[in-house]
Amino acid sequence: MMGTSLYLPVVILLMQCSPSVPVTVTTNRHKVEVEEHKDAVLSCIFYTEKDQQPRIEWKKKGKDVSFVFFGGKFRGPFEGRATIEGATVTLKKVTQEDAGEYRCEISAPKDSVNLGETNVTLKVLVPPQTPLCEIPSSAVTGSVVQLSCRDQHSIPPATYSWYKDNQPMNPPRHSNATYLINSRTGVLEFKSVAKEDTGRYSCLASNGVGLPKMCEAKHMTIEDVNITAIVATVLGVFLAVLICGCGGFLLQRNGFFSRHRGRSNVNYIPPPQEPQDFKHTQSFML
Numbered sequence: 275m276m277g278t279s280l281y282l283p284v285v286i287l288l289m290q291c292s293p294s295v296p297v298t299v300t301t302n303r304h305k306v307e308v309e310e311h312k313d314a315v316l317s318c319i320f321y322t323e324k325d326q327q328p329r330i331e332w333k334k335k336g337k338d339v340s341f342v343f344f345g346g347k348f349r350g351p352f353e354g355r356a357t358i359e360g361a362t363v364t365l366k367k368v369t370q371e372d373a374g375e376y377r378c379e380i381s382a383p384k385d386s387v388n389l390g391e392t393n394v395t396l397k398v399l400v401p402p403q404t405p406l407c408e409i410p411s412s413a414v415t416g417s418v419v420q421l422s423c424r425d426q427h428s429i430p431p432a433t434y435s436w437y438k439d440n441q442p443m444n445p446p447r448h449s450n451a452t453y454l455i456n457s458r459t460g461v462l463e464f465k466s467v468a469k470e471d472t473g474r475y476s477c478l479a480s481n482g483v484g485l486p487k488m489c490e491a492k493h494m495t496i497e498d499v500n501i502t503a504i505v506a507t508v509l510g511v512f513l514a515v516l517i518c519g520c521g522g523f524l525l526q527r528n529g530f531f532s533r534h535r536g537r538s539n540v541n542y543i544p545p546p547q548e549p550q551d552f553k554h555t556q557s558f559m560l
């Protein structure tokens with residue numbers, strides 16, 4: 275008993291000297307990712323030293339800091355579409371406008387450290403939209419041909435795969451392949467198309483959010499170069515130029531252009547004189 279009585283004052287002294295915990299604020303998820311049009315939970319957990327009714331505020335950072343929750347109610351675009359439990363906020367049916375960085379602030383005036391805060395970043399994910407595909411309707415053998423596929427709205431950015439006649443085109447693994455596929459940019463490039471490349475092409479966009487989307491398939495025809503038609507056209511143009519040149523040379527040699535330049539107008543009739551001028555001439559002669 276005497277030993278216990280000796281230790282008791284020491285324990286009491288240690289309890290009195292032990293520092294009390296000031297207000298602390300934390301979160302169980304600093305980065306929140308949620309699909310568009312679904313609910314997002316922004317957690318905020320706090321502990322206070324003495325103050326049992328601290329002031330809770332939520333703000334959203336941007337060009338300017340705007341209030342989300344202040345004075346016990348939601349503000350601006352969050353009014354009527356958000357709830358709070360403790361200090362944790364739930365945003366209903368989020369859109370891209372809700373994406374950004376949020377700050378939870380707890381103010382406890384009675385505590386020795388009376389302000390604490392934590393940050394939460396919200397990323398709103400957007401599933402792929404139907405990609406825009408540019409597929410030429412025809413090309414000639416041996417030419418370089420590019421097919422493009424792009425979805426500008428998906429978050430994170432989509433990756434792309436190509437199909438020919440409803441069959442997937444695997445990215446080539448050797449350097450002498452006849453085509454290249456860039457899954458990040460969505461470009462399918464043929465280094466030198468052949469007639470065997472004729473077919474219906476389509477592109478699939480996916481980003482792991484929602485369902486992948488495919489553009490409408492379009493037919494591309496590869497045709498041989500018509501050498502006969504090209505040669506006939508060149509010869510026709512050459513003959514036309516040759517005939518025009520020879521004809522002009524012969525006309526110039528026979529003096530056709532010089533005769534026409536030196537010929538006077540024999541049919542020229544001078545304008546009749548005015549009657550007053552005629553009378554004046556007569557009176558002057560007399």
